[in-house]
Amino acid sequence: MSADSLSPSADALAEPAAPAADGLPEVVDTVAVAKLYGSPLFELPQDLYIPPDALEVFLEAFEGPLDLLLYLIRKQNFNILDIPLADVTRQYLSYVEQIRSRNLELAAEYLLMAAMLIEIKSRMLLPPKKTEEGQEPEDPRAELVRRLLEYEQMKLAAAKLDQLPLLGRDFLRAQVYIEQALKPRFPDVSLDELREAWLEILKRAKLTQHHKITREELSVREHMSLVLRTLQGRRFVEFHDLFDPRRGPQVLVVTFIAMLELARERLIEVTQAEAYAPIYVRLSYQPA
Template identity: 55%
Template sequence: MTETADSTAQATQVSQESHHAQQAEMPFGLVYGKAITKLPDDLYIPPDALEVFLEAFEGPLDLLLYLIKRQNLDILDVPVATITAQYMEYVELMKAMNFELAAEYLVMAAMLGEIKSRMLLPRQKEDEEEEGEDPRAELIRRLQEYERFKQAAEDIDQLPRLERDVFLAAAKRPEYSREKAQPDVDMRELLLALKEVMHRADMFESHQVSREKLSTRERMANVLDKLKGREFVPFIELFNPEEGKLGVVVSFLAVLELVKGSLIELVQTAPFAPIHVKAKTLVLEESDVLAQLELEDEPETEIDAHDGTEG
């Protein structure tokens, strides 16, 4: 029995020593690279040396909403007394931590105090019927409106944001220049290519058709030939519509030249009546006419049927 008790005591001592060894291996801090397992006995920490970081609120409404949600309270049935007490504790804590309180927190504290007082004071039935509104209604309305805006802001913050969730990739293309190799072409190949190009150019060349020049002298002979053997010829028969405007002009000039040379005469029986042409000599040889025309000193008049100019 004595040996058993001694062995049990030794095992307990070994386990305690190993347990202390494990605790010694986990320091709570490092100072200049040296592990610190316990604080010095003469260590003094001033009261203002440590700062407590509280959750930041964006205003009194944010603080009230936090207090309501933390306790899972119904926002439409807020226990004003409980919330006011918690709100004032937080305000006093901020004062104790030397935080600068904004005027909004003090205004909200006064508003909560007023609502609490109005709910605690007894009211007559007549006053209840006249007022008929819960003193917390305005506070609840402001809390609901702030909650909607806060939720909308959180939803917007969840959207992908440039330089936070989305990053644009940019890369500059390296500048390089590639030298074009000059083609190694034989002179014979150049000549064959030139020959082929010239052949294709001939295929696209269009044929130009030029009109025949109309001579006034020849037209004068044609007019006299039409009058040969006929006493009166209608003036309109001397013109050929198929020749177009240029043919009409040449025929008209030919008639004027014949009238000027006293070879024909124009006859009209009444104003605006048809005009007839009559040769002064009934039998007139073409050779005689040409001989007479050649004796004229005036140069021959020709009209280019292509451009309508006299020559």
């Protein structure tokens, strides 16, 4: 693309752009260098002073020395079980030097890890010493590898937790019960439904009935005295007048047995003029 194509045409410079509703031109020929309170700024003020450390750009943000070390290893596809400490330490120290010039307190923790890397590298340069059992000594990088693997595992778990929905994890949805009406509204019930419900109750009541049986002791001798007392002073008494149906069938049976016992002992006489005639009972010792 030629320089002529980038330069504005004479017609564009000659004719001003139509003002917009907010007072700014809709089309401008130059690119805005900044935005001030929402309005584009096409030229920097002549008396504007910008301190050297006013703007800082951090391309990578790390949460600690292990995070930086793991980033350098994964970025260059190094085998975490066989870390090339020389290259990793060189890159690590270059980053630490950058943050040390800006924030010495933040760089202290990173400097401690740098010292550990240098110590591990120095131990690897020395000839290994065998243990008392004759086994090979442990790799000086083993402890660092273990810490890096544990940190990476925790970092991946934290990333999975961060992908969970916020609802139910960080906050809960508020639920408020608002009573719409003060008077409860009962359902409508028809007469047929009430009748069926009543019949069902009666059916269940019949299945759960209880019968109480009581035992009543009746004396035959006592009823024999009652019969004699009834016949006392009377010439004849009809047979059915000696029985009281209101007292139940048990009393009737005992009274009949008492009359048979009195007739056997000849204390009373039972007479009948002819068949199907009334039966009379009287005392034996009374004159006929």
